[in-house]
Amino acid sequence: MEIKTLEDLNKKAEALKEVGDEEGLVQLAERFGLDKEDALDYMDGAVEEFATPLMAAVAKLKKEAKELSLKGVMKDWEESIESLCADDEELCIAVMKYESKLENCLAKLLKFAFDNKEQVHDSIVKVAGLRTPLYLGIPSKADLKKLVAEYYKG
Numbered sequence: 436m437e438i439k440t441l442e443d444l445n446k447k448a449e450a451l452k453e454v455g456d457e458e459g460l461v462q463l464a465e466r467f468g469l470d471k472e473d474a475l476d477y478m479d480g481a482v483e484e485f486a487t488p489l490m491a492a493v494a495k496l497k498k499e500a501k502e503l504s505l506k507g508v509m510k511d512w513e514e515s516i517e518s519l520c521a522d523d524e525e526l527c528i529a530v531m532k533y534e535s536k537l538e539n540c541l542a543k544l545l546k547f548a549f550d551n552k553e554q555v556h557d558s559i560v561k562v563a564g565l566r567t568p569l570y571l572g573i574p575s576k577a578d579l580k581k582l583v584a585e586y587y588k589g
Contacts, residue, residue, distance in 0.1 A: 438467075439533035441491050448485030452478055460485075468494035488527035492520045495530060499537035508573065512544055513537060515576075516583050529587035540586040547582055548572040 438444050444467060451460045457478050464474035469486055477485045486494070500513045516537070520527045529535060552572030560569045574582060 437533075441486065441488055441528055441531040444491060444531070445485050448474075448477060452485075467491065468498035488524045488531070489520055492527035492530040493517050496520075496537055503538055503541075505541075509541055512541055512579065515579055516540065519580060519583055526584065526587055529589075532587075535587055540583060543582055543586050544574055544579065547574050547578065551578075 438447055444463075448460060448463060451463060457475070460474045460478050461471050463469075464471055464485075467486070469490060473482070473490070474485070476482045496513055496517055500510065503509070505513055516530070520530060549572055551574070552570040555569045555571050557567045560567045
């Protein structure tokens, strides 16, 4: 069974639980960046759902961020996407789609930043010890929210 959605992930976990495959359940959790302890809690019946939308989305984002070795503003953007997920279950489900990739969303944000750069006031640039003119583009929180929704939700 190929896992392309959160629903697929939870169905696979349910099938593993039904046959008592604890090791397989733990491996599934690790493959998707979920905690081993959460998988064991699910196996023991302490929790009803293997992965909630938020758990799964954040785990996927963190796993992809680690693979990309994100630093600086890119790491900030990834953490902002996690924060947006906390308030938007639909976004969580969209993040979990197989074809959704953090690198593509970050590329969209980077392209927006480049296309919307503005000149920094010369006095600031001079105080920083840099040459003028200097241009900088970073999406605002509102732009970031809009761009993330456009990428993940379509």
